[in-house]
Amino acid sequence: MFELLKTDAHTKARLGRLTTAHGVVETPVFMPVGTQASVKALDPRELLEMGTQIILGNTYHLNIRPGLDIIRAAGGLHRFMNWEKPILTDSGGFQVFSLAKIRKIKTHGVEFRSHLDGSPLFLGPKEAMEIQRTLGSDIAMAFDECPPHDAPAKEQRLAVERTIRWAGECREQPRAEGQLVFGIVQGGSNAALREECAKALVPMEFDGYAIGGVSVGEPEPEMMKAVELTEPFLPAHKARYAMGLGTPAQMVELIARGVDMFDCVLPTRIARNGTAITRRGAFGLKGAAYKADFRPIEAGCECFACKLFTRAYLRHLLKANEILGLRMVSVHNSHMYLKLMADVRAAIAAGNFAEFHREFIASYTPSQKILSARKTANDER
Amino acid sequence: MFELLKTDAHTKARLGRLTTAHGVVETPVFMPVGTQASVKALDPRELLEMGTQIILGNTYHLNIRPGLDIIRAAGGLHRFMNWEKPILTDSGGFQVFSLAKIRKIKTHGVEFRSHLDGSPLFLGPKEAMEIQRTLGSDIAMAFDECPPHDAPAKEQRLAVERTIRWAGECREQPRAEGQLVFGIVQGGSNAALREECAKALVPMEFDGYAIGGVSVGEPEPEMMKAVELTEPFLPAHKARYAMGLGTPAQMVELIARGVDMFDCVLPTRIARNGTAITRRGAFGLKGAAYKADFRPIEAGCECFACKLFTRAYLRHLLKANEILGLRMVSVHNSHMYLKLMADVRAAIAAGNFAEFHREFIASYTPSQKILSARKTANDER
Secondary structure, eight states, X not given: OEEEEEEOSSSSOEEEEEEETTEEEEESEEEOBOTXXXXXXXOHHHHHHTTOOOEXXXXXXXXXXXXXXXXXXXXXXXXXXXXXXXXXXXXXXXXXXXXXXEEEEETTEEEEXXXXXXXXXXXXXXXXXXXXXXHTOSEXXXXXXXXXXXXXXXXXXXXXXXXXXXXXXXXXXXXXXXXXXXXXXXXXXXXXXXXXXXXXXXXXXXXXXXXXXXXXXXXXXXXXXXXXXXXXXXXXXXXXXXXXXXXXXXXXXXXHTTOOEEEOSHHHHHHHTTEEEETTEEEETTSGGXXXXXXXXXXXXXXXXXXXXXXXXXXXXXXXXXXXXXXXXXXXHHHHHHXXXXXXXXXXXXXXXXXXXXXXXXXXBOOHHHHHHHHTOGGGO | OEEEEEEOSSSSOEEEEEEETTEEEEESEEEOBOTTSXXXXXXXXXXXXXXXXXXXXXXXXXXXXXXXHHHHHHTSHHHHHTOOSOEXXXXXXXXXXXXXXXXXXXXXXXXXXXXXXXXXXXEOHHHHHHHHHXXXXXXXXXOOOOOOTTOOHHHHHHHHHHHHHHHHHHHHSOOOTTOEEEEEEOOTTOHHHHHHHHHHHGGGOOSEEEEOSOSSSOOHHHHHHHHHHHGXXXXXXXXXXXXXXXXXXXXXXXXXXXXXXXXXXXHHHHHHTTEEEXXXXXXXXXXXXXXXXXXXXXXXXXXXXXXXXXXXXXXXXXXXXXXXXXXXXXXXXXXXXXXXXHHHHHHHHHXXXXXHHHHHHHHOBOOHHHHHHHHXXXXXX
């Protein structure tokens, strides 16, 4: 299912190909996030035009709204939302631990109340897999426990133990036809826990492995460390997915550390506040500096927004609360993420990723603005 | 500039062709409203795909935001918003009288305060024409006084007198190259005033004539009456435009009364609340009845939304506040209006408009919901 096509000579970057029931995904890949069966503000044509290979859906959210009966009646999530390419569904573990109210962890899952109407719900490995089977996603994620990054050591250990036990239970549940299942490694920034968790999951022979417990509010060095502590214990011939990450620079750094797959709400979320992302960093389009700036968001960019519109026009739309403004910045930012991954793949294939990596990091200015936006974006995953 | 191609044998319906600096407009025509240089939620590709021939822009709004200096620097409104087809600009008269705060009517225009920041502004025939010249619209509207529908007779008379005087002043202002200018007939539902106003404006030889003072909260019979009282005094060889109207049934009725052009915020405004318009009437897509309704909004509709999505999916998006939901209903509703006009033109050409009219009215159920939505929609014009 996953072919490792090439490993970079100077970094841990990998070129791969993941074959799913709805088509092939070339890695490294960025997956736009369609939490509620819609990548925010974008339509399927726009997603295809910008080169989207696979999108995310969310077990927790879709189970609450519209509800499984509707998606089952529609013939699955692909048909419900009219998306014919691959879909990966998050298991809902992250949302149960970050979003739901009043939760009680039991042996076989978590009792909690819906963040929408307070109704009592239960989600565990069995339920999460059953929901994902009904959604019919191409890649289902195991149900894990994702503690906060500053949880005490004892809580991190308990979470790893539950994550391992639940992973085993997920592995045994029935799947949709052709559905792949990925395991999730937890353990925070504790080296021993990361190793223990990875070593317990690898023999379960999941179709791919995710690094969870990142993008939970931790500082960037801690996030990098969590990945570095996990990666050596993951099998080379399976895809590796860093959940909920990241900024453009973070993705390039993580690819150099052996990660193949990413998802992040950042490009669409900050777009709705008028922040555009380019190869050189992010900037707020609402700034007075762009009032009469008749250049596109990013010179040379081939996205629909940059081909049609100027910064001055988009700034006007954003200031006037016109929906077309946030739509077009969402198009640009998502396109930027996808094009970056395409360029990374080309660089690995051509054997010059180390140079690409060095040059990208040198010319990209990390923005505190977008880093802090990420921390509040969890409700959208 | 306006060719009257055919007059219906049984009604006053007309088939026409209006030639402007940015292309030809086949009439009867519906003009989507792009008040702030954007037809709400839609992009130019979507507008072209649904058969848009001409859109509206607004003098009052664009003058306040982004401001004329920006649009002048962009090279005019067409280039600012990347719309290459014709644009008609409203003169701002309607907004000054309905939206602006603390106004004082003077001989040469109106002193008022911006509804955005309260800054003092002045708009009269000279200013309105100068702004429209800078916007570079294909059709500029004369600056008129538009009193409320329940204004006392004396106020209606004064408004007609000012409208006539200001029309004369508008007529003498310089225009953009190839720009047409339409006069606006006021007079409420007073037969003598309508006749007087029309008879004063016709010798001024405007390029077309609008019926103003409608869509200002009046009951539908009064609106029909205002049009019927005006139309006989308008020259047959000029286009007639009923401002701010209407529902699908109202447009078909008005076409039968000799009107050629319409604009209305209704299709996009009610779309954002989840109301879809079909040939048989309007319905609220958020209704529980559509939870598992996997049909398109309207059977046989060729719009982007109906080709891709089901009512169940769109209902879910609307309930979940996903932007794609209101986008797609905006696409459908606008397409419905434009397709209706295309069908009307075909019916007039084929000589069966009377039958089309009868059948349309018989199968269309007017909705109080959308009629009342219209009354609160004036801030978007």
